Amino acid sequence: MGKAFDIGLQQLTGSPPDPWAGGGLPVTSSQRGTFFLETFGCQMNDHDSEKVAGVLLSRGYRQVESPEAASLILYNTCSIREKAAQKVFSRLGEFREKQQDGKIIGVLGCVAQQEGEDIFKRAPWVNLVCGSASYRKLPEMLAQLEAGNHHVTGLDTDTDETFETEVTRRDNPWRAYLTIIEGCDKACSYCVVPFTRGPERNRASDSILREVRQLADLGYSEVQLLGQTVNSYADPTPRRMRFSELLLAAADVSGIRRVRFTTSHPSDFGRDIVEAIESQPKLCEHVHLPVQSGSTKVLRAMQRTYSREEYLEKIGTIRAAKRPIAITTDIIVGFPGETDADYGETLSLLDEVQYDGLFAFKYSPRPNTPSLSMKDSIPEEEKSHRLAVLQDKQREIQRARNASLVGESFEVLVSGKSRREYQWSGYTSSHRVVNFASQAPELLGAYVQVRVTDATPNSLLGEHVI
Ligand code: SAM
Ligand code: SF4
Secondary structure (H helix, E strand, O other), X not given: OOOOOXXXXXXXXXXXXXXXXXXXXXXXXXXXXXXXXXXXXXXHHHHHHHHHHHHHHHOOXXXXXXXXXXXXXXXXXXXXOHHHHHHHHHHHHOOOOOHHHOOEEEEEEHHXXXXXXXXXXXXXXXXXXEOHHHHHHHHHHHHHHHOOOOOXXXXXXXXOOOOOOOOOOOOOXXXXXXXXXXXXXXXXXXXXXXXXXXOOEXXXXXXXXXXHHHHHHOOOOEXXXXXXXXXXXXXXXXXXXXXXXXXXXXXXXXXXXXEEEEOOOHHXXXXXXXHHHHHOOOEOOEEXXXXXXXXXXXXXXXXXXXXXXXXXXXXXXXXXXXXXXXXXXXXXXXXXXXXXXXXXXXXXXXXXXXXXXXXXXXXXXXXXXXXXXXXXOOOHHHHHHHHHHHHHHHHHHHHHHHHOOOOOEEEEEEEXXXXXXXXXXXXXXXXXXXXXXXXXXXXXXXXXXXXXXEEOOOXXXXXXXX
């Protein structure tokens, strides 16, 4: 069962310790106890960073906007594709010349887990290497760094604990992320996540719901439940709440107006989730259901545990719901052995499903994954071509789907204010971006009705209905 780690009440409420007292490091007084944290990758990483920032703030650190202004510089990294991992090393390279500055530099997340102590060899000026499964030990690791220890590591993945903190510094004042499962027990042949984030650990349902209540009390009206396979949730408490029951219980919390969840795995996507969305309007009408390929042959090679037909059955269930539910997906093109015919099946799947949004990627061979032993047979130019054709096709599908919404009205959670006067933006329950005009003096954080007047492939345009 997930065990919370305690930061300790004194550190939350007492006078903050000076992390640099006695350290004798040549940082300037304005930089003392300051941290800069840059995040790469997915929403799970974004949320991990919010929790890491919470741990640091509760230890008396202050967050700053640039590495120059900080004494502690942290990169929360992503290694899902090679390009993402390379970005981190180019960031670290910027410190080659500055290593005498006395700053502490840490690499967190998936690249840390993947490269381990080799990072110290490649960039000896790095002081901390810590994978996400070890974040609960961050206070101890920070204490070691503060004591002047030069190389500190946290690289366990054999933990059954989740990273729960007393303080989380959330970036968005209306929508709060909440991790309900960490790690992943699937074994998709291309994917580093089971290796970098470790095995699946489920958070206790009572702890999740307690946090939802706290968030509502703090004024958050939307919560987004996160997990690599969020719908595989298995409550570790005797209550044994199903994922769909957890969604309904979160929606029942007073003050909560929207509940989202991501990412769902098709194999564990049951009718009960659709029924929950049908029965409870607070459950957002959006499912992100990554398919990866339209070819059953490629899906088998990817070890995705479902066929094209089985996937389409799930889509049928979602499309038949009493409420319209937007469906988005992830696709990989150029997987080893993907023929023109296989790729054609992915294109035809787009026609068949009519997705509302799509993230598409060129296959990138990753360390420690089963597909690394398969020949990366599709040339880079061909992968780029397949990606471009797929994205063009999807753009046209989205253009038509969004155009069909002109004239309809939607509830929008307003989350942005344009520099242009009286222009606002926000999200519908289906997670469409809406840019709209309103003469209202202040709308941020409000739920308003917007009538759609025009549409592009990626957003809707509208006007405030008063
Ligand atoms: N857990 C989610 C799932 O099962 O769909 C998503 C995990 S991953 C952070 C997000 C997406 O990155 C995947 O859905 C996949 O499309 C893509 N991805 C993962 N590994 C990849 C690789 N080696 N090359 C290209 N894209 C990859
Ligand atoms: Fe990776 Fe597959 Fe797990 Fe998603 S389900 S995180 S793609 S192994």
